[in-house]
Amino acid sequence: MAGSIPASATASPAAASRPRVGPWKEAWRRFRKHRLAVVSAVVLAMLVLAVLIGPLVWRVPIDEIDFTARLAGPSWEHPLGTDDLGQDLLARMLYGGRISLAVGVTAMFVAVGLGVLIGSIAGMAGGKLDAALMWVTDLFLSLPQLPVLLLIIYLFRDSLKDVVGPEMGVFILIVTVIGLFNWMPVARLVRAQFFSLREKEFVEAARALGASRIRLVVRHILPNALGPVIVAATIDVAAAIIAESTLSFLGLGFPPDIPTWGRLLFDAKDNLDFAPHWALFPGLAIFLAVVTINFVGDGLRDALDPRRVQ
């Protein structure tokens, strides 16, 4: 090759043996360094597994009434005791956990989806549209959430129940309502990310390659904004689980035959003096789920923060 210019020769021998380091692999390496996050991830995984396959192993029906064993403490027959109708609490918790966690994850997706959508529109448009969207965001942030939540559920629960059945109706309602009240932080986060990312050289370079606006957003800006959003999403799962528990505890969540963790607490509160185990175990489950999710979010924050180089 006459007249060709070999690039610096130092790069070639190293390139042959070195393993590929993608951004996700790198993040995983950093996540593993966060001990508490790793332990939390394991505990959380066990919790999820228990809820998913538990009911297949512990085959006691959740609504088997046994008046001879009312409000019984933990025993071999009922590892977590029973409630006032003698129903097995372990079975109820395993079943209810599915719904609690499902509500958490689904509500997170609603919140994050809405937040990313509104945040990226505001961040990309700027100007008046941005101002209007941020005004709406502030409006939602300043609403007194609990009273509004209670009002919405009170108003719409029955009509939705008639359409899609009690379980699904309440699920949709709760997920929507929780998502509708949790998108604001994500929207602000995404908007801020967009403001800094859209000025980046690689975005302009992509424009020079002939990329359309939508392509710029979806392929070039959004993936770079994803780190903080993933962190916010994990925290949102925890927040949604708490919100569902709160609603159920106030008696506006799921009906008594769907024993979510919050619903179990609600049912247990009148018998706190005679059967503390009834409230203890669901409370513990909520606590464990929320704490571990938050720690995992912490670990992800460290892993995905590009400024942290270790």
Added chain:
Amino acid sequence: MSAPRLLEIAGLKVHFKTDDGWVRAVDGVDIGVDAGETLCVVGESGCGKTVTAKTILKLIDMPPGRIVAGSITWQGRDLVPMTGAQMRAIRTKQIGFIFQEPMTSLNPVYTVGEQIAEAVRMHEGLSRRAAMDRAAEMLSLVHIPNAARRVHDYPHQFSGGMRQRVMIAMALSCNPKLIIADEPTTALDVTIQAQILDLMNEMKEKLGTAILLITHAMGVVAETAQRVVVMYAGKVVEEAPVGPLFATPRHPYTQGLIRSIPRLDLAATEHKRLEAIPGTVPSLLDPPPGCRFAARCRFAQAECRSAEPPLRELATGHKVACHFAESIAA
């Protein structure tokens, strides 16, 4: 000019709206590029070089920017009135662009191969695999060792010089007829600068691509250009083939630029100080009437401060915008 030019910019005015008023960043610029040639645009920071370059592909933000007047004729078609979709079809496919900052011009979350392949897929509709093959081919064309493996590497695994090679590969990936390079070597250290310039020359020869090179370094001009356009404060002050420009610069600004290059051929005993051009570029918010260089020009007369000098052709292909171009010798 006999044959129609590849790119012909005529009377281009690009202004930016700021809180203080309209900044006339580019104020009546004529530049033509012929097929297969390297044209350098030189000038100091803030004289409108980059804005001119980005305006060709309409990469400036509008607003605040606005093309106030002029035309940009690309192979017989005016780019100024074109829609976004029409411009996208021209970017990279017909006119490639190389940026100043190789360190930040690549998207950190994709491999370099994916990024080159993206351009190819957008413009030529190749399959993912074929596009990746093309990416590897392009990387080896710009002399990146182990190209077939390196396509799967991420930008952070490349050095600055290597990233600029990737950017060149990307700009060339759809075989454009023109490459606009906006100070492609400014962010690199000197040895790498030479490599990148050599590479661009080599690519020009191999592929017949014309190059519009924006730079502020006269050394880069001497090394690469066939023709040179000197810009000052948003206007073209001199245009000439590279030989005559260095041999007989006609505009006082060009003369100043050339005198400010350190010279190794002068005896150290002469201990002459390196000359600098005093002052700075005037504000383009409200540029002074007359010649914009008058305030810094040692030959300036009263006429310079009142009447704007037109761009006049003194010799074939050598144009100067100075009232006294004939009387001031280099």
